[in-house]
Amino acid sequence: MIIKDSHIPIYFQLEMEIKEIVKGLNPGDPISSEREFSEKYDISRMTVRQAINNLVNEGILVRKRGKGTFVAEQKVEQPLSGLTSFSEDMRSRGLKPLTKILSFQQISSDKNIAAKLKITEGVPVYEVSRLRLADESPMALEISYLPANIITDLTENTVHASLYEYIENELNLKISHATQTLESSLAQKSECSILQIEEGDPVLLIERFSYLQNGEAFEYVKSIYRGDRYKFVIDMKR
Amino acid sequence: MIIKDSHIPIYFQLEMEIKEIVKGLNPGDPISSEREFSEKYDISRMTVRQAINNLVNEGILVRKRGKGTFVAEQKVEQPLSGLTSFSEDMRSRGLKPLTKILSFQQISSDKNIAAKLKITEGVPVYEVSRLRLADESPMALEISYLPANIITDLTENTVHASLYEYIENELNLKISHATQTLESSLAQKSECSILQIEEGDPVLLIERFSYLQNGEAFEYVKSIYRGDRYKFVIDMKR
DNA sequence: TATAACTAGATGTCTATACCAGTTATCTTA
DNA sequence: TAAGATAACTGGTATAGACATCTAGTTATA
Numbered sequence: 001m002i003i004k005d006s007h008i009p010i011y012f013q014l015e016m017e018i019k020e021i022v023k024g025l026n027p028g029d030p031i032s033s034e035r036e037f038s039e040k041y042d043i044s045r046m047t048v049r050q051a052i053n054n055l056v057n058e059g060i061l062v063r064k065r066g067k068g069t070f071v072a073e074q075k076v077e078q079p080l081s082g083l084t085s086f087s088e089d090m091r092s093r094g095l096k097p098l099t100k101i102l103s104f105q106q107i108s109s110d111k112n113i114a115a116k117l118k119i120t121e122g123v124p125v126y127e128v129s130r131l132r133l134a135d136e137s138p139m140a141l142e143i144s145y146l147p148a149n150i151i152t153d154l155t156e157n158t159v160h161a162s163l164y165e166y167i168e169n170e171l172n173l174k175i176s177h178a179t180q181t182l183e184s185s186l187a188q189k190s191e192c193s194i195l196q197i198e199e200g201d202p203v204l205l206i207e208r209f210s211y212l213q214n215g216e217a218f219e220y221v222k223s224i225y226r227g228d229r230y231k232f233v234i235d236m237k238r
Numbered sequence: 239m240i241i242k243d244s245h246i247p248i249y250f251q252l253e254m255e256i257k258e259i260v261k262g263l264n265p266g267d268p269i270s271s272e273r274e275f276s277e278k279y280d281i282s283r284m285t286v287r288q289a290i291n292n293l294v295n296e297g298i299l300v301r302k303r304g305k306g307t308f309v310a311e312q313k314v315e316q317p318l319s320g321l322t323s324f325s326e327d328m329r330s331r332g333l334k335p336l337t338k339i340l341s342f343q344q345i346s347s348d349k350n351i352a353a354k355l356k357i358t359e360g361v362p363v364y365e366v367s368r369l370r371l372a373d374e375s376p377m378a379l380e381i382s383y384l385p386a387n388i389i390t391d392l393t394e395n396t397v398h399a400s401l402y403e404y405i406e407n408e409l410n411l412k413i414s415h416a417t418q419t420l421e422s423s424l425a426q427k428s429e430c431s432i433l434q435i436e437e438g439d440p441v442l443l444i445e446r447f448s449y450l451q452n453g454e455a456f457e458y459v460k461s462i463y464r465g466d467r468y469k470f471v472i473d474m475k476r
Numbered sequence: 477t478a479t480a481a482c483t484a485g486a487t488g489t490c491t492a493t494a495c496c497a498g499t500t501a502t503c504t505t506a
Numbered sequence: 507t508a509a510g511a512t513a514a515c516t517g518g519t520a521t522a523g524a525c526a527t528c529t530a531g532t533t534a535t536a
Contacts, residue, residue, distance in 0.1 A: 009519060033486060044521045049487090057295055062452045065487050066528030072453050180472040184422040184442040184465030202440055202465075204422040227422030227440075234418040234472065247489060271516060282491045287517090304498035304516050 002041045010043055014051035022060060022071050030068045031061065086132050086140070095134040102129040104156040106148055113145050116209070116220045124148040128159050131194065138195050140225040150218050167218065174213040181207045182232060191224055202227030240279045248281055252289035260298060260309050268306045269299065324370050324378070333372040340367040342394040344386055351383050354447070354458045362386040366397050369432065376433050378463040388456050405456065412451040419445045420470060429462055440465030 002013045014037065021031060034052065038045040052069055055061045062072045090097035107127050114121040125145045132140040146154065151167065158166045167173050187201045197203075203224050210219035225232070240251045252275065259269060272290065276283040290307060293299045300310045328335035345365050352359040363383045370378040384392060389405065396404045405411050425439045435441075441462050448457035463470070 011519075035486085046522085047520055050519085053291075059451075059453065063487065064529090066485085066530085068486060182420055182442070182470040182472070183468065184440040184463070186440050200438070202422040202424050204420070225422070230421070232420040234420070249489075273516085282493095284492085285490060288489085290517095301517060302499095303518070304500085306499095306516055 002043065004043075011047050011050040011054070014041065014043070014048065015054055018051060018055060019060065025071045027071050029071045031071065033068060090134045090139075096136075098133040098136070099160070100131040100133065101156060101160060102131055104128050104159065109145070109147075113220070117145060117147055117217045119147055126151065126154050134229075137229075138226070139230055140223055141191060141194055142221060142223045144219060144221045146219050147217075150212070150216060163219075173218070175218075176211050176213040176215075178208055178210040178219075180209075184227065187224075195224065195226055197226060197228075204230060204232060206232070240281065242281075249285050249288040249292070252279065252281070252286065253292055256289060256293060257298065263309045265309050265311045267309045269309065271306060328372045328377075331372075334374075336371040336374070337398070338369040338371065339394060339398060340369055342366050342397065347383070347385075351458065355383060355385055355455045357385055364389065364392050372467075375467075376464070377468050378461055379429060379432055380459060380461045382457060382459045384457050385455075388450070388454060401457075411456070413456075414449050414451040414453075416446055416448040416457075418447075422465065425462075433462065433464055435464055435466070442468060442470060444470070 002010060002017065004010065006013070018031065018037075025031070032040070034045050034048045037043075037048040041048075052061060052063070056063055056069075059072055061069050063069050087097040087099075105127055106124055109117070109119060109121060109123050109125045111121050113125060114123065117125070119125075125147050128144045128146075130142040130144070131138055132142060148154070150173070152171065154166075164175060168175060183205045185203050185205045187195070187197050187199055187203045189199050191197075191203070192199055192201075195203075204227050206221075206223040206225065208219070208221040208223075209217055210221075212218050240248060240255065242248065244251070256269065256275075263269070270278070272283050272286045275281075275286040279286075290299060290301070294301055294307075297310055299307050301307050325335040325337075343365055344362050347355070347357060347359060347361050347363045349359050351363060352361065355363070357363075363385050366382045366384070368380040368382070369376055370380060382397075386392070388411070390409065392404075402413060406413060421443045423441050423443045425433070425435050425437055425441045427437050429435075429441070430437055430439075433441075442465050444459075444461040444463065446457070446459040446461075447455055448459075450456050
């Protein structure tokens with residue numbers, strides 16, 4: 001029902017009306033033509049067009065010249081950063097995500113870690129090992145290294161809650177960007193038992209370097225994902 | 239300059255005109271009022287509004303009721319942000335990238351392709367096979383499928399030049415976003431000879447779905463990368 | 477029978493006009 | 507001088523009608 005002398009614009013009322021109609025239709029179904037709406041509600045065709053245009057811009061309808069206006073196919077929503085987190089990803093597939101912290105300790109950086117974080121060998125770093133599970137079954141092993149002189153007073157609880165919030169809100173550091181590399185490899189003996197796979201099975205190796213706004217690396221993460229069970233998803237906006 | 243009896247709609251010509259004007263302005267600057275454009279080009283104000291509406295929807299302008307229309311602040315959008323292309327990636331590592339088109343043909347979509355692109359089985363699609371090389375040695379095999387009813391009149395040259403430019407500028411379609419999945423797997427016999435690897439070697443499987451603004455998928459790409467030589471890189475801005 | 481022409485109906489473009497509703501500066505008045 | 511009214515802008519909403527162009531059927535023709 002459309003009320004003509006309401007303070008709510010007619011085109012807006014019609015938008016609501018059409019949204020209701022669309023609820024009872026399937027993607028691809030046609031809606032009434034512009035002239036039909038115009039006559040049915042006794043409003044101008046241009047006003048009908050305004051309502052439909054807005055719904056087209058919202059991705060609810062699709063116009064096809066000469067044919068009509070149709071209910072759009074389901075819209076795909078993209079997560080903010082472009083990268084879906086493990087937890088989101090698992091949940092979207094109907095699996096229950098769980099993260100177990102296997103170890104948390106402060107160690108002296110060896111040559112390899114020091115090179116990755118571009119710090120001097122021997123500078124203390126936090127080492128955090130995590131096991132990622134989906135529906136109780138292991139999906140990935142993650143080992144993170146964080147320089148203890150930048151990320152100060154880190155605790156196991158903080159790591160388990162939200163590391164990034166701690167860095168930005170408690171330490172007042174500004175996170176700038178991260179670089180992630182993915183590569184396909186074969187499982188090594190040492191990783192097999194914990195991921196419950198066989199030597200030579202396909203695995204996805206992911207390395208992430210995270211940087212502060214001053215250019216310092218504050219995190220190096222090396223992950224091993226089961227290749228047979230995990231797909232990495234990226235959404236890209238244009 | 240606006241040509242009235244052109245086959246190009248007046249509002250579209252005006253959009254171009256305003257885009258040029260905006261180039262010489264700074265974010266926050268006002269543009270002429272709707273009535274001024276209307277008088278200057280001797281066109282209806284409603285036509286001016288249609289042009290401005292489109293530019294507002296594109297995020298180029300913002301309207302402020304009672305005040306005027308202004309150049310929008312910087313656009314957040316970045317073309318397919320975060321993903322470095324194969325060519326860029328190779329060059330940054332000092333390798334010479336090369337893409338060879340192995341085959342280009344129009345075929346009838348089978349059940350699998352039709353399902354991926356959400357079209358009816360049998361609808362014709364273009365199939366493009368590409369071999370990606372770095373310093374003469376094969377790195378990846380890419381097979382793309384594009385519905386021939388959406389991406390019309392595709393030629394091998396277009397594919398080899400810039401497909402996305404063709405879609406946006408020649409076909410006047412709007413690219414919205416893409417979803418990419420990566421997974422680790424083992425090489426199958428059929429892929430071995432062309433990639434010069436052994437059966438069971440690690441490979442990176444990448445699937446990409448690209449979508450238009452109306453929600454239709456216009457591209458499905460399946461790629462197989464050599465796991466021993468290729469790393470996939472993602473940069474993330476916060 | 478195959479093809480071309482027509483037709484009905486859909487969206488697309490465009491006009492000219494009217495009035496509504498915020499915003500701002502100026503002008504009037506107490 | 508300060509407060510309020512007013513005028514002159516801005517974009518927002520809405521109308522009625524005209525013609526263009528595309529689509530899909532139907533009809534007429536070669």
